[in-house]
Amino acid sequence: MKAMIINEYGENAAFTASEVAKPAVTPGHVSIKIAASSVNTVDTMIRKMGSDLPLSPAAPAILGMDFAGVIDAVGEGVSDFKVGDEVYGCVGGLADLQGTLAEYIVADSKLIAHKAANLSMTEAASLPLVAITAYEGLMRAGITKGQKVLVHGGAGGVGHVAVQLAIYFGADVYATCGGPEQQKIIEGYGATAINYKEESVASYVAKYTDGAGFDLIYDTVGADNLTKSFEAAALNAQIATTVSMCNLDLNPAHFKGLSLHVVFMLIPMLHNYKREEHGAILKELSNIAQDKALLPLVDSTFALDNVGDAYARLESGKAIGKVVVTN
Secondary structure, eight states: OEEEEESSOSTTOOEEEEEOOOOOOOTTEEEEEEEEEEEOHHHHHHHHHGGGSTTOOOSSBOOOOEEEEEEEEEOTTOOSOOTTOEEEEEOOSBTTBOOSSBSEEEEEGGGEEEOOTTSOHHHHHTSHHHHHHHHHHHHHTTOOTTOEEEEETTTSHHHHHHHHHHHHTTOEEEEEESSHHHHHHHHHHTOEEEETTTSOHHHHHHHHHTTSOEEEEEESSOGGGHHHHHHHEEEEEEEEESOOOSOOOOHHHHHHTOEEEEOOTTHHHHHTOSHHHHHHHHHHHHHHHHTTOOOOOEEEEEEGGGHHHHHHHHHTTOOOSEEEEEO
16 A cells, blocks of 8 residues: 655655555454545654654654544454444554554544544544544533633634534633634634734733633643633633643642643553543544534645645644645
């Protein structure tokens, strides 16, 4: 089968088209013909940092985590899927798991779900990592109907899904962004957009919460931005974040009694830990998408041979939504 291989890691690491053996299906797994894959920030980090990241596969490697495609073989013990099923998931591209920048992949059936019928392969492939991350963060933070929820980075990969899911769960949703194009996207979902370049935290907390602060904050920007989340939070509020590898003064969080939830959705893949939970979340996300309450935001698409350009697009910082690679 055809695959895009990274032979060595680094800032300018190139993808090389190669012919490799098609993997054989194993018990508990399914073989999938991949239709599309999407690029995530963690993929670009692996490409650049290689062994400096403990989750990177050994080179030469096939990267890529997300996919959508069609099952072409089913392993022993798999009963929920059959040949011909259209599925999606986040299944590889790290540690010893083959990635999705290839024609075929053998994936643990616990990590996948049936694709929503109303989504294209391109749209479905854009969702798994970011959508699982968004869902997990909101659930761990205990989202409930009627809460005032703030999403930092509301037009980003995780952010655009978190906004839509929070609305679906009945929250009053606000989201930060940096310009009119992002503002239009956020408002199109039914949330209130806040241009962080034009409004201070104190200003929008006063305007939208009468100074009380937000009940739940999903900070997809993280790191130093967490200080803004602490400032924007109500007393005893919940904060979920995807980026916490930083040194912060936690005094503001302490004196407000805040709860911080760190979301690292790669744990099930890395440690073979509760993988079935990812499958269950993906199944629920498909149902939400079929209810037309979850609309993937695709920035651009690239052919498999041009995957290097896809990575460059995401790394440029100009992409709004997900970058997808099609087979």
